[in-house]
Amino acid sequence: MSATLATYVALPGNAADAFTHWQEVFGGELDLTRYGDMDLEGMPFTPDPEKVAHAALHTPGGDITGGDAMPGEDAPPLRDTAYSLLYGVDTPDEARTLIQKLVDGGGSVNMPFELAPWGDWYGQAFDRFGVMWAFAASESSGTQTP
Structure with missing residues (x-):
């Protein structure tokens, strides 16, 4: 396998909405896994089953990955120009x-x-x-x- 690079965005609980919106805008194939879709045995925390554990949007321009911020962690600041x-x-x-x-x-x-x-x-x-x-x-x- 050759090296790849994808963007990862941690969102404050609205990852499903964000990734669905991005798919509407950019097209591509969306893979979305919620915590409730996974075997959580051995997980060090009890996540909300509706929150997104991992999402990957495969757009014509590249991949965008992400999910909801981990419980107890602050989501990164959004609406900032420090990154794009x-x-x-x-x-x-x-x-x-x-x-x-x-x-x-x-x-x-x-x-x-x-x-x-x-x-x-x-x-x-x-x-x-x-x-x-x-x-x-x-x-x-x-x-x-x-």
Whole structure:
């Protein structure tokens, strides 16, 4: 097996909603395992059976994994610009469509999607869960107007 890298997002109890929303926005195949779907023998805590132990969304652009934060642990701060998920697409129009889906789903634009000083298209949006998504498309993929 060759090495792989996937993003992991710990959410504050709403992982099922977030991953379902992300599948609606980005497409792909969603594998979602709740604690109630697992044999919990030997588990050092008693989790809520409805909480997500592990989720994996296999999108055309790559994998997003995550779950609900462990009981007793604070979920990481959301709605922050210290991190983002960068999604590269083929065309500026494809990025605009994905950004609009996030906004229509209760998110907001953080940085308008436009031609950036370095020559590529770039912009950012927060989804309704507070996760920041950055979008990029190369200049050579098209010079559509903003």
